[in-house]
């Protein structure tokens with residue numbers, strides 16, 4: 001096995017060697033649950049789900065953990081605005097998160113630990129850092145003594161002195177040094193809080209990931225992953241906390257995915273181009289969204305633009321059509337010709353190229369081109385008058401196998417038959433006459449989901465497939 005991973009620590013591709021033969025310990029920073037995830041959050045979900053699928057395909061047993069930040073300033077603020085309990089709000093958006101990632105074809109992690117379930121461990125972890133003098137209490141807050149950690153800046157490749165220049169001096173700070181960061185925040189009146197030996201409060205954001213990793217995996221993991229925006233300070237701080245705690249290396253490989261732009265602009269609420277997965281998958285097949293994201297290497301930026309998404313939809317459709325045609329021919333064919341070894345060789349070569357591409361730092365863009373090599377050759381073969389079932393099956397199986405590695409589904413919902421559509425339209429007309437608008441809307445949505453376009457004409461309602 002020769003998988004190369006671009007490691008943000010060394011800024012180069014390295015041969016992947018897990019701590020334990022055949023096993024991978026992988027941690028991915030998860031969402032703060034006070035809203036639906038946006039498509040920027042969907043990227044790491046899809047990218048690292050694909051990494052996990054590929055490592056599994058290559059024979060590794062992957063233990064994959066991703067956390068939920070279920071208490072923080074934003075959560076408290078939104079819960080307060082909505083007049084909801086913090087736990088009600090977070091439960092709602094954890095459920096929504098699972099719905100969205102399932103639609104995107106991502107599997108649940110082996111564990112999804114939550115901050116509020118790990119409070120005792122977080123407090124113990126901080127107590128050890130205080131004892132080791134890597135942290136100090138200041139008026140009920142606890143801060144990490146950044147300068148004491150000698151390797152600070154190793155992941156983001158910055159020196160502590162460079163950081164010092166950029167660090168803001170906050171008025172009335174309780175910190176010894178501007179670079180220090182909060183491990184624990186003293187409770188404000190009326191806020192949700194927990195009792196620690198140094199006082200009431202709640203954890204800072206960075207500490208949770210160090211604690212989740214340690215409690216699930218122990219001292220060192222193989223892969224830690226997340227969005228590029230998390231590299232500094234979040235991941236840098238995780239390293240500082242964990243390595244001060246264990247005196248061991250925290251993670252051997254660090255993976256960071258690139259940003260998403262919308263029509264070449266940064267996504268932001270103020271620009272009004274903030275896209276939630278929950279909304280966009282009403283308009284775009286979530287599998288198309290997944291295919292679109294995988295068509296760009298995970299480290300490169302992605303530009304989310306309508307024409308590019310449409311192109312992705314067409315490409316995915318081509319793969320699905322090839323597969324459908326192979327299936328169809330297999331129901332009809334008899335072995336009119338012998339197996340052509342050249343055809344099988346094309347498939348093997350494409351499979352080898354797929355693996356070579358994915359071995360090369362999970363190059364899904366090239367892996368997708370391997371899928372097209374298969375589908376193009378399959379289409380050519382299907383054009384021949386006489387075909388062989390073994391060859392057809394080999395094409396079909398290769399498409400199924402490799403698309404599954406990328407989490408792409410071939411089978412779509414069964415299309416409605418023409419007479420079923422006619423019957424539904426008639427039923428809708430009747431429902432409208434009967435003023436049963438609930439049923440009439442339900443049928444409209446059902447037809448819309450099947451891409452059926454309705455037109456009102458003098459002769460009545462006509463329809464076509466979109």
Ligand SMILES: [Zn+2]
Pocket residue numbers: 028029030209234238
């Ligand atoms: Zn994290």
